[in-house]
Amino acid sequence: MIEGLRTRGRYVALVFWASQLYLDEIEVFSDGLSLQDVDISGGAFVKSLDVFPFASFARLHIAREASHPVALELPVDVRYNWASGLPIYLDLPEGVLLKGPQPAEVSEIVEDGNTWRRHKIDKARVLYLQSELEVGTVRPARIVSQDVSSQPGREQMLEIETISIPRAPVSSKLRTSVAFAFFADWKVWPDAVGNYKHMGFSVFAPFSETDIRWLFMKGHSLTPEALEMIKHAKAQGLVVGAWMSPFNNNALARSAKSGPRAAVHHGTGSASATPCPRVYMRPEGEGPSEEGEIAQASMAAKSGVEFFLFDSEPDWGGTICTCGNCAKLWSEFLEKRGAAPRTLDEAWTQSKLQGWPSGAHSRLLQEFWDEFYGQLWGGFRKSMASAAEGRTVTIGLYNYPKTSDLKHQYMGGNHGRFEPLYKDGIVDFAAPENYLVRTADYGELMRSFRRHLPESCPMHPIVSCGAAGMIGCERSATDLKHRLYEIFCNGGQGYHAWSISGASGEDFRAFAEVNAAVHPYEDMIVSGKLIDAGCFTPGDSSASANGITDGKRALVLISRYGKSSPAKAIVRINCSKLGFNAARLSLVGQTRNVVLKDGVIVAEFDGTPDDFVKVVCLE
Ligand SMILES: [Zn+2]
Structure with a gap:
């Protein structure tokens, strides 16, 4: 495109639109300046021009048949405050409809030869759009900041291409979802259940992150709306789900505050800034305490949520914890097993020489942690099952089993092995996460997981959803589609995509296409080998x-x-x-x-x- 371009531009913009791009440094020099003449000081590093200030796509693909979300780029303080949003004007061409949120004002403006309907939205977080135009039509649109004090005149030009997403049937056997957005963002989606169902997903999970705490525990004002949405989704034949992040780093830190902070040492002998994982399960810890995470998950189960994906990320830095409590439990554990007494440090040193699973020491160390994770997730399971009063509760753990589990490697104090949790009926399905594996190698990996898992265990891998948004590891909507097919053709019975905030219209079309395509084969996908x-x-x-x-x-x-x-x-x-x-x-x-x-x-x-x-x- 720039071949033969003759210009005297004074500025150079390098625009990269990629899901993951790491650049050390870029310098652009004018003619006659040699590298030695350049003084690269701290001032050379400037915040790059934000070419997509509002939406992470230059072209929005909007469907005729259903509305779907276009998540806006939100600063962190806005994102985590449900009541806030960006003050914008959304200028749409005729034939493209804003379904939600409700604009404060609508007017018509004519500018640069374009006639737009201007929607004044005071707190925009996500836009729900639908098109009445012919498939393939491309029209310009625009987002302009209302905030003249901090963002005077800031605007983003967009193109809106109309696409078709035909209705996809919903499977009663496969478990598919795209989620991980706050309930506050689902509730402004008009007929969220109907539009979501249109694309053939079977698990409707409008709760994530801290939603469970604030919707089901504290009598928050959104609670009646949440209960209404649960009821409606069930009436429409969907499974109601939630993402929740119990036993993560924040919860561990909060647990540690509630009691004396345990002294923790890594396998290397150095002190850890992160508390012992076991502090979480103290009576006053974040797990079992009165309004703790077990109580929260149980309230959600009582309120009708039936499918849980626990996004537990205890990125504890240690491989073993040698605090007094762990040392005591370890010696009791060895005694119970009839194993010779030795300290955790001794076992760790010996295990490093022996490897896993051949080494008896590392196997014992892993089993020691497996017991803890059995108590931890078993505590959730027991309380949630009782709160659900006979209704089935399905639980999966994000990124479980892990590739280290698959390879029979020692996983340390961060993780228990998957199989004992499944065999004890604590976890119901496998949810491996392998974002960084390229799609050409993905099918082989899925088969490895399938062979490793108990035959009866459903496998619902996590996909990251799209090439834009918060995290996107699939290269394109086509790549996403291929990944989904690799899952279903290599032993998977579903998938869960995070995050709906990263999904484009083309991604939704890919999801719907695969959901519809595999539907006639659901029995084979569930019971096949x-x-x-x-x-x-x-x-x-x-x-x-x-x-x-x-x-x-x-x-x-x-x-x-x-x-x-x-x-x-x-x-x-x-x-x-x-x-x-x-x-x-x-x-x-x-x-x-x-x-x-x-x-x-x-x-x-x-x-x-x-x-x-x-x-x-x-x-
Ligand atoms: Zn400990």
Whole structure:
């Protein structure tokens, strides 16, 4: 685009739009200036120009069939204060509707040849938009700051492209959600339940972070609205869920304040600034105390929340804790096991030499922590089950099992192993998080988790949601879509995406497309088994095929990631190994150009990213 550009510009703007980009330093020099002449002082580092001050997208994709959120970029103090928001004017073209929040004023303005409907919103946090325009129409829009004192004239130009998100059926067996936004932001979404359900998600989780405490414990003014939304979502056949962050660093710190701070030492012998994990479960600690986190989760369960994802991030720096309490419990633990007495430090030193799981010392150390985590999450389970008065409560832990669990590595005082928690009926599903694994390797990793897990254990991996927003590790909506297919075709029974604040219209379209595409295969996805390696032999090594089968049918994902050249790939099927004679092939979702010919799968890849993944059903 800039080839042949001749200009005498005095400023240079380098704009990177990427989900993760780390730059050490960029300097731009004019002609005639050599590097030696440049004095790089502290003043050379300036805050970069914020080119997306309000929305993290230059182009918004807005659907015709349902409204969906466009989360605004909020300063931290605004984000965590539900009652606050940005004072803006939202200028929309005719045919694009603001469904929520309710604007204070609406007027018509004509500027630069554009006629806009100007919506004055005094506390904007998230916008819910819907389009009446033809699919593919692109119109300019604009957000302008009302705040003339601190942001005079600040504006962001946007393009709004109208897209189609057809209604997706909701599975009664698969568990899918996109969530992690405050209830305050869901409640301004008109018909939140209906619009969310339109996209085929089965778990409706409008509570996150500190919502549970402030909605269900303190008689907050939003409580009746929250209860009403729970009732409505259930009536619509959705499972009502919540994200909650118990036993995290803040909770540990609060627990430590309620009693004498335990002296904690790392395996290295150095003192830790973070308290012993066990302080959380003291009677007065943040876990079991009267208004503590167990009571909060139980109140939510009593109020009708039935599906919990606990985002516990105890980033405790130690591998062992050698405080007096832990030392005492450790010697009791050894005695109970009939193991020879030794101190935690001795066990730790010996375990480092032995490794896990072969080393008896490290295995004992891990089991010592497993017991604690059994008591911790078991305490939640017991109290919540009793509060739910017979209704089923489903609990999962974010990022559990971890890859270290999968590899049978010692996990230290931060974490218990997943399997004992599942076998004891404390945790109901696996929720591995592997944001940083590229999609081309993701299916193989999913199979590793599936093989590691007990057969009956559902697996709902966490995805980060989109290429923009707070955290986005998928490269694009297409990449997100491929990841979701990799989950369902490699032993997963659902997914949970955080955060809805990072989801674009294209992401919602991808979610809805996959939710609809896998719906006819939900039984196979729930009860099927991984197809053995060797059932499929790709004739072209650049393509690979994997999937699941229920013995009569198979859901197969054929991928050819990152290859931009068109190619025809063939995949031979070993039917005796597969367990049935594959006689028919049907295309799943928007998969194109795959046929079954003389018992061989023939897949024509056109080389576009959208076509890297093909999903078919064999029967
Ligand atoms: Zn301790």
